[in-house]
Amino acid sequence: MAKLDNGPARGTRDFPPAAVARREAVISSIAESYASFGYRRVETPALESVERLTGGQGGENEKLIYKILKRGLPEHLPPGTVLSDLTDLALRFDLTVPLTRFFANNHAQLPIPFRSLQIGSVWRAERPGQGRYRQFTQCDIDVLGEPTVLAEAELLEATAAALIALFIEPITVRLNDRRVLSSIALAAGVSGGTTAGYFVTLDKLDKIGWDAVGRELAERGFDARVAASTEELLGYLADSSSEGGMLDRLGDALPDLGVDVLNDLGQTASALERLSREHEGMTFVLDPTVVRGMGYYTGQIFEITHPSSSSSIAGGGRYDDLIGRSLGRDVAACGISIGFERVVDLARIDPPDLGVAVLYEGEPSTDVLAAARAIRKLGKRAALVPRKKATRQQLDSLYSEGYRAFVTFEDGRPATPRSLGPDSS
Amino acid sequence: MAKLDNGPARGTRDFPPAAVARREAVISSIAESYASFGYRRVETPALESVERLTGGQGGENEKLIYKILKRGLPEHLPPGTVLSDLTDLALRFDLTVPLTRFFANNHAQLPIPFRSLQIGSVWRAERPGQGRYRQFTQCDIDVLGEPTVLAEAELLEATAAALIALFIEPITVRLNDRRVLSSIALAAGVSGGTTAGYFVTLDKLDKIGWDAVGRELAERGFDARVAASTEELLGYLADSSSEGGMLDRLGDALPDLGVDVLNDLGQTASALERLSREHEGMTFVLDPTVVRGMGYYTGQIFEITHPSSSSSIAGGGRYDDLIGRSLGRDVAACGISIGFERVVDLARIDPPDLGVAVLYEGEPSTDVLAAARAIRKLGKRAALVPRKKATRQQLDSLYSEGYRAFVTFEDGRPATPRSLGPDSS
Numbered sequence: 001m002a003k004l005d006n007g008p009a010r011g012t013r014d015f016p017p018a019a020v021a022r023r024e025a026v027i028s029s030i031a032e033s034y035a036s037f038g039y040r041r042v043e044t045p046a047l048e049s050v051e052r053l054t055g056g057q058g059g060e061n062e063k064l065i066y067k068i069l070k071r072g073l074p075e076h077l078p079p080g081t082v083l084s085d086l087t088d089l090a091l092r093f094d095l096t097v098p099l100t101r102f103f104a105n106n107h108a109q110l111p112i113p114f115r116s117l118q119i120g121s122v123w124r125a126e127r128p129g130q131g132r133y134r135q136f137t138q139c140d141i142d143v144l145g146e147p148t149v150l151a152e153a154e155l156l157e158a159t160a161a162a163l164i165a166l167f168i169e170p171i172t173v174r175l176n177d178r179r180v181l182s183s184i185a186l187a188a189g190v191s192g193g194t195t196a197g198y199f200v201t202l203d204k205l206d207k208i209g210w211d212a213v214g215r216e217l218a219e220r221g222f223d224a225r226v227a228a229s230t231e232e233l234l235g236y237l238a239d240s241s242s243e244g245g246m247l248d249r250l251g252d253a254l255p256d257l258g259v260d261v262l263n264d265l266g267q268t269a270s271a272l273e274r275l276s277r278e279h280e281g282m283t284f285v286l287d288p289t290v291v292r293g294m295g296y297y298t299g300q301i302f303e304i305t306h307p308s309s310s311s312s313i314a315g316g317g318r319y320d321d322l323i324g325r326s327l328g329r330d331v332a333a334c335g336i337s338i339g340f341e342r343v344v345d346l347a348r349i350d351p352p353d354l355g356v357a358v359l360y361e362g363e364p365s366t367d368v369l370a371a372a373r374a375i376r377k378l379g380k381r382a383a384l385v386p387r388k389k390a391t392r393q394q395l396d397s398l399y400s401e402g403y404r405a406f407v408t409f410e411d412g413r414p415a416t417p418r419s420l421g422p423d424s425s
Numbered sequence: 426m427a428k429l430d431n432g433p434a435r436g437t438r439d440f441p442p443a444a445v446a447r448r449e450a451v452i453s454s455i456a457e458s459y460a461s462f463g464y465r466r467v468e469t470p471a472l473e474s475v476e477r478l479t480g481g482q483g484g485e486n487e488k489l490i491y492k493i494l495k496r497g498l499p500e501h502l503p504p505g506t507v508l509s510d511l512t513d514l515a516l517r518f519d520l521t522v523p524l525t526r527f528f529a530n531n532h533a534q535l536p537i538p539f540r541s542l543q544i545g546s547v548w549r550a551e552r553p554g555q556g557r558y559r560q561f562t563q564c565d566i567d568v569l570g571e572p573t574v575l576a577e578a579e580l581l582e583a584t585a586a587a588l589i590a591l592f593i594e595p596i597t598v599r600l601n602d603r604r605v606l607s608s609i610a611l612a613a614g615v616s617g618g619t620t621a622g623y624f625v626t627l628d629k630l631d632k633i634g635w636d637a638v639g640r641e642l643a644e645r646g647f648d649a650r651v652a653a654s655t656e657e658l659l660g661y662l663a664d665s666s667s668e669g670g671m672l673d674r675l676g677d678a679l680p681d682l683g684v685d686v687l688n689d690l691g692q693t694a695s696a697l698e699r700l701s702r703e704h705e706g707m708t709f710v711l712d713p714t715v716v717r718g719m720g721y722y723t724g725q726i727f728e729i730t731h732p733s734s735s736s737s738i739a740g741g742g743r744y745d746d747l748i749g750r751s752l753g754r755d756v757a758a759c760g761i762s763i764g765f766e767r768v769v770d771l772a773r774i775d776p777p778d779l780g781v782a783v784l785y786e787g788e789p790s791t792d793v794l795a796a797a798r799a800i801r802k803l804g805k806r807a808a809l810v811p812r813k814k815a816t817r818q819q820l821d822s823l824y825s826e827g828y829r830a831f832v833t834f835e836d837g838r839p840a841t842p843r844s845l846g847p848d849s850s
Contacts, residue, residue: 006526006529006530006751006752008469008470008530009470009472009473009474009514009524012470012472013469013470014467014469014527014530014531015467015468015469016466016467016531016534017467017738018537019468020465020466020467020468021465021466021467024466033805035779035780036780036801036805036806036807037801037806037807038779038806038807038808038809038810040442040445040446040779041442041445041446041449042441042442042445043439043440043444043445043448044433044437044439044440045433045434045437045438045439045560045562046471046516046546047434047437047491047548047559048434049434049561066472066493066494066496066514067493067494068492068493068494068516069492069494069508069511070490071550073493073508074508075508075509076508077506077508078502078503078509079468079504079505080504081506082500082501082502083494083498083499083500083501083502084500086494086511087494088433088492091471091493101431101433102439104431105431105432105433105439106439109441110441111826113811114806121469121471123472125496125674133768134472135470135471135472139768148788150788150789150809184647198811211562216595266434271794274586319463326431326432327431337730344798347710354460354463355461355463361576363573364575369494370652380461381460381461381462381463382461382462383462383463383540384463384579385463385536385577386538394671401536405537
C-alpha cells in the first residue's frame with residue numbers, strides 16, 4: 001500500500017483524549033441541564049433517504065448534502081447514466097428534519113407534549129474554514145405538540161440554564177416573531193415575492209450597519225424608499241425605553257399585526273424578564289431585526305448571543321407546519337439549537353481527574369499489578385505507566401494530563417510516596 | 426411533497442428516549458470501567474478516504490462500504506464514466522482502521538503505551554437481519570506501543586471488569602494464538618496457500634461439530650487426512666486436565682512452535698486464572714480452535730462468550746503489523762472490541778430516575794412554573810406535564826416511564842400530594 005496522508009479527511013477533525021474529555025463533559029452538563037426540564041434524548045440514524053433530505057426544508061443546506069452511492073452498481077456505467085439515479089441515501093445535514101420523521105413515525109408511543117433532546121453529528125460539504133467543519137455536533141431541544149408560548153419560554157429558560165451551568169456569561173436572549181418581520185416588510189413597501197432577499201439583508205444589520213444594508217437592498221433591486229422606511233420604522237421601535245414600550249410601538253407601527261402575536265410576545269417577554277432579574281449573567285431584548293435563516297419558521301424566533309462570538313451561540317423558533325409534511329396533519333412544534341462547537345470553546349470545564357498513575361521499571365511485577373488492582377478496588381482510577389529516566393519531568397507531565405496521585409516502584413518495590421501539588425506543575 | 430414512508434432507512438434504527446437512556450447508561454458504565462484502567466476516549470470522523478478503507482485491512486467488510494459521491498459532479502455523466510472515479514470518501518466500517526491512522530498522525534503527542542477507548546457508530550451495507558444493522562455502535566479498547574503480553578492480560582481483565590459491572594455473567598474468556606493455529610495447520614498437512622479456508626471452517630467447529638467440519642474441508646478440496654489429523658490433534662490437546670497441561674501438550678504436539686509463544690501464552694493464562702479465581706462469574710480456557718475473522722492478527726487472539734449469545738460478545742487480538750502500514754514503522758498493538766449491541770441487550774441497568782412530574786390543568790399558572798423551578802433549585806429534575814382526565818392511569822404510566830414523585834395542581838393550586846410506590850405500577 002502506498003503511504004497515505006494520515007490526517008483526517010479535509011474539513012474533519014480527530015479528537016485526542018483531552019479534547020474528547022472536554023466535549024463529553026460539555027455534553028453531560030448540557031444533557032443534565034435539559035433533563036432537569038424533562039427533555040429526553042432521542043437518536044436517529046446518520047443516513048436518511050435522499051428524497052427526504054432534498055424535500056425543500058433545508059434551504060441552502062440541501063446543496064451541501066453528502067450523498068451515498070447505491071451498492072452493487074457496475075464499475076463501467078452505461079452511457080446516458082444520470083447522477084441522481086446513482087444515490088439512494090445521504091448523510092443528515094441537521095437534526096430537525098430527522099426529528100420530524102421520527103415524530104411522525106413514533107408519535108403514538110410518545111407523551112404529548114414531547115420534549116426531545118438530540119446531540120449528534122451532522123455533515124455538510126462546506127468549504128472548510130475557521131470554525132467551519134464538514135462534520136460537527138449539533139445539540140437541539142424541541143417541544144412537539146405544545147401550541148402555546150409555554151414552549152418558547154421553557155426552551156429559552158432551559159437553554160439559558162444550560163449555558164449558565166457551563167459558566168457561559170453574559171448572554172443576551174433576542175426575541176422576535178416571523179409575523180412581525182412580515183409586517184415590517186409590508187409596512188416598508190416590500191412586495192410579497194421579494195421578502196426572502198429583504199430578510200437576508202436585514203439579518204446583516206448588526207454586522208454591517210444601515211449604509212451597507214441600504215446599498216445591498218438597492219443591489220437587490222429594492223426601491224430606495226424601502227431602506228428609508230425600514231430604517232425609520234426600526235428607529236421608532238428601538239426608541240422605546242422598555243420591552244413593554246416596544247410592544248406598544250409594534251402595535252402602533254404595524255396595524256396589520258394580530259393582537260394574539262403581540263399578546264404571545266408579551267407573555268414570552270415577561271417570562272424572560274423575570275429570568276433576567278434572577279440571573280445577573282443574562283439580559284433580554286425584543287429585537288425586530290432577528291431573522292434566523294431557515295424558511296420553515298411560523299411564529300416566534302429567537303437567538304442567544306455572547307460578546308465573544310460574532311454569530312449567535314444558540315437559535316431557533318416555532319415551526320408549526322413542518323411535521324405536517326411527514327405526518328399528514330400539523331403538529332405544533334418549537335425548537336432551539338445550541339452551536340455546540342462554539343459552546344465547547346466558551347465553556348469553563350474542570351480538567352479530568354485521571355486518578356493514580358502507577359509507575360514501574362522494566363516489566364511490571366506482581367506487586368505493581370496488585371497495587372493498581374487495590375487502588376481500583378477503592379473506587380479510584382489507576383493506570384500502569386512505564387517509568388522514564390527523568391522521573392520528575394515525567395511526573396509533571398502526568399500531572400498536567402490529569403493524574404492526581406502517583407505510586408512509584410523501584411526494583412519492583414514501592415518507593416517513597418511522592419505527591420505533587422498544583423504549584424509544581 | 427409526496428408523503429414518504431416515515432420509518433428509518435432500511436437496516437437502521439430510531440432510538441426513542443427509553444432506548445437511548447439504556448444505551449447511554451451502558452456506555453457510561455463501560456467508559457468508567459475502562460477509565461479505571463487508564464483508557465481514554467479518542468474520536469475520529471465518520472468519513473475516511475475510500476483509498477484507506479479499501480487498503481485490504483478490512484477483509485470481507487470492504488465489500489460492504491458505503492461510498493460518498495464527490496460534490497459538484499454534472500447530472501449527465503459523460504460516456505465512459507467509471508464508478509470508482511465518482512467517489513472520494515466513505516463511511517468507516519470499523520474503528521481499528523481509523524485508530525491506526527489517528528495514531529500514525531498523532532503519536533508524537535501521545536503517551537506510550539497509549540491506551541485508547543473508542544465508542545462510536547460504524548456503517549456496513551449488510552443484508553439487514555436479526556441483530557444485524559447497517560449502522561451500529563462499536564466499542565473498542567486498544568493498547569498501542571506495548572510489546573509484552575501485559576497488554577493482552579490488561580485488555581482482558583479490563584473487559585471482564587466492564588462486563589461484570591453490567592452484571593453480564595457468567596462469561597468465559599477463550600485464549601489462543603495465531604501462531605498456534607499456523608502450527609496446527611502445518612501439523613495437519615495444510616499447505617501454505619490454503620490456510621485461510623482451513624481456518625474459516627475450523628472456526629465453525631463449536632457450532633457445527635466434527636462431521637460437518639470434515640465435510641466442509643472436503644468440499645474445500647482438502648485431503649481427508651487433514652480433517653482426521655486435525656481432529657486427532659485437537660482431541661489430544663483438549664484431553665489435558667488443566668491449562669498448564671494444555672500448554673505442555675501444545676509444546677509436545679507442535680514442535681515448530683516457538684518457546685516464546687508458549688511462555689507468553691503461559692503468562693496471559695496465569696493472569697486470567699488468577700482473575701477467574703477472584704470472579705465467580707468468569708471462567709477461562711485455552712482454546713486452540715479460536716480463530717477470529719480479521720486477517721491482520723499476528724499473536725494472541727481471544728474472545729469472550731456468554732451462554733445466551735451464540736456468537737462471542739467480545740473479541741480481539743494482537744496486530745503488530747497494522748500501524749506500520751500507515752506510519753512506515755511497526756508499532757506493537759493489541760485490541761479488543763465489545764459487541765455493543767449484544768451487550769446492551771444483556772446488561773442489567775437500573776431504569777432512569779426522571780424526577781418529579783408537575784401536573785397542571787389548562788395552561789400552567791405562575792405557581793405551577795414556580796413549583797417546577799423550586800424543585801430544580803433543589804437539584805431534582807422537574808417536568809411540566811398537562812394533566813389528563815384519568816389521573817390515576819396517567820400517574821401509573823408516568824411512574825413506569827421513570828418519574829418518581831408527583832405534584833398535581835387543581836385550579837392552579839397544589840392539590841393533596843400523591844406518592845406512588847413500586848407496588849402501584
